[in-house]
Amino acid sequence: EAQVTQNPRYLITVTGKKLTVTCSQNMNHEYMSWYRQDPGLGLRQIYYSMNVEVTDKGDVPEGYKVSRKEKRNFPLILESPSPNQTSLYFCASSSPAENNEQFFGPGTRLTVL
Amino acid sequence: GEDVEQSLFLSVREGDSSVINCTYTDSSSTYLYWYKQEPGAGLQLLTYIFSNMDMKQDQRLTVLLNKKDKHLSLRIADTQTGDSAIYFCAESPLSNYQLIWGAGTKLIIKP
Numbered sequence: 517e518a519q520v521t522q523n524p525r526y527l528i529t530v531t532g533k534k535l536t537v538t539c540s541q542n543m544n545h546e547y548m549s550w551y552r553q554d555p556g557l558g559l560r561q562i563y564y565s566m567n568v569e570v571t572d573k574g575d576v577p578e579g580y581k582v583s584r585k586e587k588r589n590f591p592l593i594l595e596s597p598s599p600n601q602t603s604l605y606f607c608a609s610s611s612p613a614e615n616n617e618q619f620f621g622p623g624t625r626l627t628v629l
Numbered sequence: 630g631e632d633v634e635q636s637l638f639l640s641v642r643e644g645d646s647s648v649i650n651c652t653y654t655d656s657s658s659t660y661l662y663w664y665k666q667e668p669g670a671g672l673q674l675l676t677y678i679f680s681n682m683d684m685k686q687d688q689r690l691t692v693l694l695n696k697k698d699k700h701l702s703l704r705i706a707d708t709q710t711g712d713s714a715i716y717f718c719a720e721s722p723l724s725n726y727q728l729i730w731g732a733g734t735k736l737i738i739k740p
Contacts, residue, residue: 558732615660616721618728620671
């Protein structure tokens with residue numbers, strides 16, 4: 517089944533404790549992206565990647581890191597989480613060969629205390 | 630810069646038609662999309678329209694595109710309680726893979 521998976525789905529952590537949210541897609545998509553969703557603000561892009569070893573900042577990259585060592589994986593790293601990073605996070609992937617339709621993961625709800 | 634705008638809420642009675650509107654700024658967009666997000670879930674593509682089309686119909690859904698006014702709408706006929714969700718409009722500029730997103734319209738169904 518074609519899908520984007522994210523782990524964990526829910527996470528409660530404390531300020532300053534490094535964490536990684538994993539994202540994996542099995543559709544051989546070139547493009548992957550991380551978004552955060554906050555009430556009234558819609559989707560805001562954090563980082564994106566056009567292909568392996570190519571990453572770039574989105575609209576709200578501060579406090580986040582990403583890597584794209586393999587085509588299928590695009591982990592999101594919070595080196596020192598803060599309460600303002602409490603949010604719902606979505607990973608997505610797409611390919612121009614598929615009309616740029618973005619396929620989304622199920623989301624990760626992160627709470628930073 | 631590029632921008633997509635949509636109102637945050639729409640309330641309709643069950644059985645009526647819902648019309649969700651969206652305006653965008655990038656005239657080079659190749660595709661325009663409507664995504665649906667049900668409570669507690671991720672976003673799923675509902676439908677999309679290619680920029681050289683004016684209308685697309687799929688069962689209860691009708692998408693209208695006015696390129697001159699850069700206006701996109703989604704009409705849901707015979708709205709049901711299962712249509713309660715947030716609906717996101719997005720455009721795909723010609724220049725890159727990225728999608729430009731609206732803030733989402735929450736559709737509220739009244740009995």
